[in-house]
Each structure stands twice: as C-alpha cells, then as structure tokens.
Amino acid sequence: MAWNEPGGGDKDPWGNRGDQGPPDLDEAFKKLQAQLAGIFGGGRGGQGGGGGGGLNSGLLVGLLVVAAIVYGALGIYQLDAQERGIVFRFGAAQDEIVMPGLHWNPPIIDRVEKVNVTRINPHGHQALMLTEDENIVDVRITVQWVVNDPRAFLVNVKNPQISLDHATESALRHVVGSTVMDQVITAGRAAIAVEVQERLQTYLDSYGTGILVSKVNIDESAPPTQVRDAFNDVQKAKEDEQRTINDASAYAESIIPEARGEAQQQIEQANAYRERVIARAQGEAQRFEKLLTEYSLAPEVTRDRLYIDAMENLLSNSTKIMVDVEGGNNMLYLPLDRLMQQSPALSNSSQESVRGIADAIINEVNNRAASGRARESR
Numbered sequence: 001m002a003w004n005e006p007g008g009g010d011k012d013p014w015g016n017r018g019d020q021g022p023p024d025l026d027e028a029f030k031k032l033q034a035q036l037a038g039i040f041g042g043g044r045g046g047q048g049g050g051g052g053g054g055l056n057s058g059l060l061v062g063l064l065v066v067a068a069i070v071y072g073a074l075g076i077y078q079l080d081a082q083e084r085g086i087v088f089r090f091g092a093a094q095d096e097i098v099m100p101g102l103h104w105n106p107p108i109i110d111r112v113e114k115v116n117v118t119r120i121n122p123h124g125h126q127a128l129m130l131t132e133d134e135n136i137v138d139v140r141i142t143v144q145w146v147v148n149d150p151r152a153f154l155v156n157v158k159n160p161q162i163s164l165d166h167a168t169e170s171a172l173r174h175v176v177g178s179t180v181m182d183q184v185i186t187a188g189r190a191a192i193a194v195e196v197q198e199r200l201q202t203y204l205d206s207y208g209t210g211i212l213v214s215k216v217n218i219d220e221s222a223p224p225t226q227v228r229d230a231f232n233d234v235q236k237a238k239e240d241e242q243r244t245i246n247d248a249s250a251y252a253e254s255i256i257p258e259a260r261g262e263a264q265q266q267i268e269q270a271n272a273y274r275e276r277v278i279a280r281a282q283g284e285a286q287r288f289e290k291l292l293t294e295y296s297l298a299p300e301v302t303r304d305r306l307y308i309d310a311m312e313n314l315l316s317n318s319t320k321i322m323v324d325v326e327g328g329n330n331m332l333y334l335p336l337d338r339l340m341q342q343s344p345a346l347s348n349s350s351q352e353s354v355r356g357i358a359d360a361i362i363n364e365v366n367n368r369a370a371s372g373r374a375r376e377s378r
Helices: 025-039 049-074 150-155 160-177 181-185 189-207 225-297 299-315 336-342 351-377
Strands: 076-079 083-089 092-098 101-104 110-116 121-130 136-147 211-222 320-324 331-335
Touching: 049 076, 076 083, 083 150, 092 150, 110 150, 121 160, 136 160, 136 181, 136 189, 160 189, 181 189, 181 211, 189 211, 225 299
Parallel strands: none
Antiparallel strands: 076 101, 083 092, 083 110, 121 136, 136 211, 320 331
16 A cells, blocks of 8 residues: 555655745845855854954955956966957057067956068969960969058958959959960969069059068969860960971071181182183293393303203103104104113102113214114215
C-alpha cells in the first residue's frame, strides 16, 4: 500500500514538515539589501557593528587599488620600429603620430591603431583593355605600395585598398588606351609601367589615401586567349621578316667594303702601271737622246755596237743558232744547248765568256768561208 493512499496513515518518507507555504520575496530582498549594506559599511545596529564597517571599508579600498592597477596596465602598449600609431580619443583621430617605443594611453577613452609603414604590400590587377589602334589586350600588373601617411591611410578613406584597386584600373586603362598594341606587348612595356606608376600616384594623392607606390611591374601583356594563336603566327612572320632584313644588312655590310677594297686596289694598280709606263717611256726617251748624242759623234761604232747588243739579246734566249756562210750555199747550225750539256763549264760562264765564244764561232765561220773561196779560185 502506498504512503499516500487512503488508510496509509499519511506516512511521508521525507518526514512530515508541516504546511510552510511559499517563501516570502520581500523578506529575501531585505536580507540581500542588508548584506550589501554590510559590505559597504552601512550595517545598522547589532553588536560589533563598528568593527565590521572598518573591515568592509578596507576591502573596498583594496578593490579600488586593484582596479586602478588593472586599468593602468591595460593602457600600456609598444610600437615596433616599422610601426606608427594613431590615437582615437572618443572616436576622434588625433593629429600627433605615435612613434616607436613604449607608450600609455587611457583605455576606453583612447584607442590606438597601429600601421606598418615599411612593409611592401603587393596588389595585383588583371583586365582586358582596348588599345589606341582598337585591339584588345590582356594586361596583368603588380603594384607594390607602402603607407607613407598613417593618419591619412586610416582616416581619409574608408577602404584604401579598394581605392587603390579602382585607381590602378583607371590609370592602366588610360595609358593602354593611348598606346598601340605592338608597344603594349613588346618593347613599350617598361615605359607603360613608368607612366602607370606616375598617374596612379597622382590619383592616390588626390584621394588622400596616404599610399606611396614604390613600383609597378607589368607581369604579362598579351592578346586574348581566343586569338592568341593567330597573333603568335603574325609575330613569327614579323620576326622572320626582321631576321631576313638583318641578314641582308649583314651581307651588304660585308660585301660593300670588299667591293670598295677591290676597287681601290684596281685604282692603285692602274696608278702604278701608269707611273711605270711613264717612267719607262721617259727612260727610253732619255736613253734614245743619249744614244743620239753618241751616234752623232761616232756613227759606225755606235751602229755596230747597237747591232751587237741586239744580237746578243736575241741569241742569249735561243739554244740554236743558224749562221749563213758568206759566199756559200750551206747554213751552219750550232746546237748551243748540247754544247752546254757537254761542257758544264759553259753553263756557268758569264755573259762575257758567252760573248767570246760567239765571237770565236763567228771567226771560225769566216775562216771556213775564206778557205772555200780560195779553193774555188784555184
């Protein structure tokens, strides 16, 4: 039988506590108020009330000191060498820039924003753009920038990087739109990067972003992917054309100096031939004049001498001599080459020796002719 069934005797297992009713909220609130008053030294009546109030006052002072220490510690901060700080007091930016070092600002009242002014931040941008000659190019650039005015960077513009992106696209489109396609994708890329940097810095300064552009690099500039193959074919054709022109120029540069050298050589040879002919003619004329003078003094001797010299020059180059015997029908043949082979001494003889031999042969021929005439007369 259960304890709460009829006839069970109302045996409550937790004991019969009696009918107490719900707790009194007013009484509980009064107890809490009394405890708080005791903590802050406001206890009323009772024994030892004065000693309890002194203890509570000391505890309150201690709590205030601890709170002050914690508040002061929370306001201490440090800036590194590459950082600058901007103080916002009740949300308003202060003009003074906090330099590197250990500083303190009251928490809750001041808020310090740190800005790195030495780190180089990269910003990439890529877009399809129309050139001056109405061609489309795909340009991808990288902008390297640093913060040179921390206060302007944090205060003047809500989002400086978005402003940088818009200014980059505007400057790039302006420069590319005023340049032909060949310059954008070939030799003019460096000049375009410099011009974009100058124009971009002008835009950022006018916006008051506090950003300094250190360098602009054109990573890629090419035609769109859809026409890139055709464009590459055109570029290869242009390269072949330029290579052919260079080869022709090199050939011209090599052949023209050679032709000029050969022409100058022929001119020098002609001048030398002219000088030689003139000198020989002048020598022959002078020789003739001298011979004429000698001939006028002794005609027979000079004539004989000229005849002998002429015969000597003629016969010295011949190995065979035909001699016509005076008064006879026979012709004397002298094989000089065989005579010189048989007598090696003759081949080493001087011109005077040869002349003596020739005179001896002529005398012998004359003697034989005279003997033949004497026999015929008898």
